[in-house]
Amino acid sequence: MRQAGILMSEFGEALRHQPRQLMGRKLRSSIMRIGRYESSESSNVGTAITFLLIGLGAGALAGLLLAPKTGKQMRRDLQRGFDDAKDTLGDWADTAKEHVREAGDRVRDVASKGVDLAADLNNDLREKVEPLRRAINRS
Numbered sequence: 001m002r003q004a005g006i007l008m009s010e011f012g013e014a015l016r017h018q019p020r021q022l023m024g025r026k027l028r029s030s031i032m033r034i035g036r037y038e039s040s041e042s043s044n045v046g047t048a049i050t051f052l053l054i055g056l057g058a059g060a061l062a063g064l065l066l067a068p069k070t071g072k073q074m075r076r077d078l079q080r081g082f083d084d085a086k087d088t089l090g091d092w093a094d095t096a097k098e099h100v101r102e103a104g105d106r107v108r109d110v111a112s113k114g115v116d117l118a119a120d121l122n123n124d125l126r127e128k129v130e131p132l133r134r135a136i137n138r139s
Contacts, residue, residue: 064077 064074
């Protein structure tokens with residue numbers, strides 16, 4: 001409630017310092033400077049997913065560290081988990097590289113077909129325009 005009172009007093013202060021004819025435009029900018037910013041729905045979903053993943057990671061780490069295992073077993077389990085994660089990320093990276101290569105090949109194919117088509121159209125147009133050019137030059 002205290003924040004709302006501070007916000008209202010800052011809002012009143014902004015109103016007093018604004019010229020009347022430009023008050024609508026400047027008032028909005030003043031409110032944005034002193035008010036709350038609200039994010040869009042899409043960033044809320046992204047933020048929620050980010051916090052979910054952070055929470056899952058923190059929970060897994062806490063579970064590992066609080067589990068009744070010896071230090072040697074814990075280090076071995078942590079090393080296995082790290083190696084598994086590294087392998088998974090490597091597989092994802094290889095898959096992504098493969099998709100990028102395939103997309104690049106498709107783009108090159110389409111571009112070369114476009115160049116060939118443009119060259120064919122250029123040749124066809126020259127063949128059709130040439131008689132007209134000759135007729136104009138004769139007259």
